[in-house]
Each structure stands twice: as structure tokens, then as C-alpha cells.
Amino acid sequence: MTSTNKIVLITGGSRGLGKEMALRFAQKGLDVIITYQSKVAEAHEVVQQIEALGQKAAALHLNVGESKSFDAFFAQLSTILNTQFHRDKIDFLVNNAGIGIHASFAETTEEQFNALLNIHFKGGFFMAQKALPLLNDGGGIVNISTGLARFSFPGYAAYASMKGAIETLTKYQAKELGVRGIRVNVVAPGAIETDFGGGAVRDNAALNANIASATALSRVGLPEDIGGVVAFLCTEDARWINAQRIEVSGGMML
Numbered sequence: 001m002t003s004t005n006k007i008v009l010i011t012g013g014s015r016g017l018g019k020e021m022a023l024r025f026a027q028k029g030l031d032v033i034i035t036y037q038s039k040v041a042e043a044h045e046v047v048q049q050i051e052a053l054g055q056k057a058a059a060l061h062l063n064v065g066e067s068k069s070f071d072a073f074f075a076q077l078s079t080i081l082n083t084q085f086h087r088d089k090i091d092f093l094v095n096n097a098g099i100g101i102h103a104s105f106a107e108t109t110e111e112q113f114n115a116l117l118n119i120h121f122k123g124g125f126f127m128a129q130k131a132l133p134l135l136n137d138g139g140g141i142v143n144i145s146t147g148l149a150r151f152s153f154p155g156y157a158a159y160a161s162m163k164g165a166i167e168t169l170t171k172y173q174a175k176e177l178g179v180r181g182i183r184v185n186v187v188a189p190g191a192i193e194t195d196f197g198g199g200a201v202r203d204n205a206a207l208n209a210n211i212a213s214a215t216a217l218s219r220v221g222l223p224e225d226i227g228g229v230v231a232f233l234c235t236e237d238a239r240w241i242n243a244q245r246i247e248v249s250g251g252m253m254l
Contacts, residue, residue: 005029005030005031005055005056006029006030006031006091006092006139006234007030007031007032007033007081007085007087007089007090007091007092008025008030008031008032008033008090008091008092008093008094008234009033009034009035009077009090009092009093009094009131010022010025010032010033010034010035010094010096011034011035011062011064011094011095011096011097011127012034012035012036012037012064012096012097012098013032013034013035013036013043013046013059013096014034014036014039014040014042014043014046014059015039015042015194015195016192016194016195016196016223017096017144017189017192017194017196017223017226017227018034018094018096018097019034019042019046019223020223020224020226020227021094021096021226021227021230021231022034022046022050022057022227023046023049023050023053023227024227024228024230024231025230025231025234026049026050026053026054026055026057027053027231028231028235029055030055030091030092030231030234031055031056031057031085032050032055032056032057032058033057033058033059033060033077033080033090034046034047034057034058034059034060035059035060035061035062035064035073035097036059036060036061036062037061037062037063037064037097040059040061043059044059046059047059056084056085058080058084058085060073060076060077060080062097064097064098064119064123064124064127065115065118065119065123066118067118067122067123067126067127070126070127070130071130073130074130074131074133074134077090077134078134081134088134089134089135089136090131090134090135090136090139091135091136091138091139091140091234092139092140092141092142092234093127093128093131093135093139093140093141093142094141094142094144094230094234095123095124095127095128095141095142095143095144095166096144096230097119097123098119098120098144098196099115099116099119099196100159100196100198101115101116101158101159102155102156102200103155103158104154104155104157105157105158108157108158112158113158116158116159116162117162119162120159120162120163120166121162121165121166121169124143124166124169125169128141128143128173132177135182137180137181137182138180138181138182139181139182139183140182140183140184140185140233140234141170141173141177141182141183141184141185142184142185142186142187142230142233142234143166143167143169143170143184143185143186143187144186144187144188144189144230145163145164145166145167145186145187145188145245146159146160146163146188146189147188147189147190147191147247147249147252147253148160148163149163149164149167149188150188150247150253151252151253163188166186167186167188167245170184170185170186170243170245171243174242174243175243178242183233183238183239183241183242183243184242184243185233185241185242185243185244185245185246186244186245186246187226187229187230187233187246187248188245188246188247188248188249189221189225189226189247189248189249190211190215190220190221190247190248190249190250190252191211191215191220191221191249191252192220192221192222192223192225192226193208193220193221193222193223194223201220208220211252214252214253215249215250215251215252216250216251216252216254217250217251219250221248221249221250225248225250226248229246229248233246
């Protein structure tokens with residue numbers, strides 16, 4: 001029997017924000033495919049949690065920093081869609097996978113710059129491009145940015161610049177893909193307590209307190225503050241939201 005559930009592909013879904021997004025999508029009745037780079041056990045645990053919520057799920061290996069691997073990845077995805085989901089296309093793509101590198105502008109190396117470029121901008125750009133043949137008309141793309149594209153903290157010049165590029169790209173994607181009814185939006189989290197960037201926001205009490213003091217709601221964000229917003233953007237209730245940047249930061253640096 002063919003599933004009528006919509007399917008979302010989330011890059012970097014084994015932990016942190018991606019995991020929370022995956023679970024929120026499942027709670028909304030979508031089937032979920034996540035990617036992971038190294039956390040295979042964690043990825044399969046997320047799959048089990050999604051299945052426990054009554055939805056179909058799968059986890060595929062992907063390094064978003066290696067765009068030359070995308071053709072093989074989407075060939076594998078196509079096979080999984082047919083054999084496991086009895087479908088030939090996905091409905092939504094969430095470009096979430098990423099890394100954090102903290103380095104001042106003066107000390108950022110070309111190696112660090114290229115790593116951030118390949119993962120956050122080039123990876124996101126070509127991930128969406130290669131997904132187009134497998135993306136249903138009327139579907140959507142959500143790109144994950146950062147509050148750091150609006151305000152600045154020293155040490156994130158390269159990282160935030162890549163996210164700024166993704167925010168500009170989002171508008172062009174929305175413009176060009178609108179003919180297919182595909183909506184493209186940006187979610188920009190503020191500082192979140194995860195293991196991202198070595199877990200600094202979560203584990204450094206002084207940094208955590210500093211961020212909380214700069215936030216209108218007087219605390220640092222949690223993964224569960226973000227996932228539901230991303231999932232909402234891929235529902236019928238959000239059908240008229242397009243080319244928008246939604247910052248989910250509790251009101252940082254107002």
C-alpha cells in the first residue's frame with residue numbers, strides 16, 4: 001500500500017537541532033529521512049524514535065562538505081524512497097547540517113574558511129539543486145541560518161558570512177522555484193544549548209549568562225525551541241510564507 005504521508009529530508013539529523021526537527025516533523029505526521037556523517041548509532045536511535053511515533057524513517061550517510069558525493073547520495077535516496085517508502089519523491093528539504101568554527105577574522109585560516117564554505121554554502125547550494133528532480137511540486141525548502149547574520153559576536157566572521165550567503169540564496173530559490181509551487185524560507189536560530197561548536201553555549205557558564213542577558217526572554221535557546229518552527233514552515237498552515245527569514249532567538253540583541 002502506497003503511503004500518502006509527506007516526506008521530509010533533513011541533513012544532519014542525528015543530534016542537536018536536526019534531531020529535534022526530525023521528531024517534530026514526525027509528531028506532525030510526516031515521514032522522515034535524516035542524514036548523518038559520523039554518528040551512526042545516534043542516527044539509528046532517532047529513526048527508532050520516529051518509528052515509535054508511528055511514522056516511517058530512514059538514516060543515510062552524507063558528508064555535506066563533499067558536494068561531489070551528492071549524485072551518489074541522491075541515487076541511494078531514490079532507491080530508499082522506492083523500496084522503503086513506496087514513493088519516488090520527497091516533499092521537503094531542510095538544509096541543517098553544519099559545523100562551528102570560532103576564530104577571529106585576523107586569525108581565520110584558508111582551511112577553516114574553505115571548510116565552512118563547503119559545508120554551509122556550497123553544500124547547501126548544491127544539495128538543494130541536486131534535490132530538485134526528487135522534490136515534489138508544491139513542496140518546500142528550509143535553509144538554516146543563524147542570528148549571527150544579523151548581529152555580530154567576535155570570532156564568527158567566516159561562519160556568519162556563509163549563512164549570510166545562504167539567506168541571499170534563499171530569496172533567489174524562492175523566486176526561481178515559485179513556478180513549481182516550492183516555497184523556500186530561512187530559519188535563523190539564536191544561541192542554542194547543544195554540542196555545536198564544542199558545546200560552548202551549553203557548557204560555558206559565563207558565555208551562557210552573557211547571552212541570556214542580551215536576550216529579551218532572559219535565557220539561552222534550547223533545541224526544542226527551534227524544531228517546531230521548522231516543522232511548521234512545512235505545513236499547510238504556512239502555505240503563504242515564502243522567501244522569509246524567521247529568527248528564532250528569544251529576542252537577542254534587540
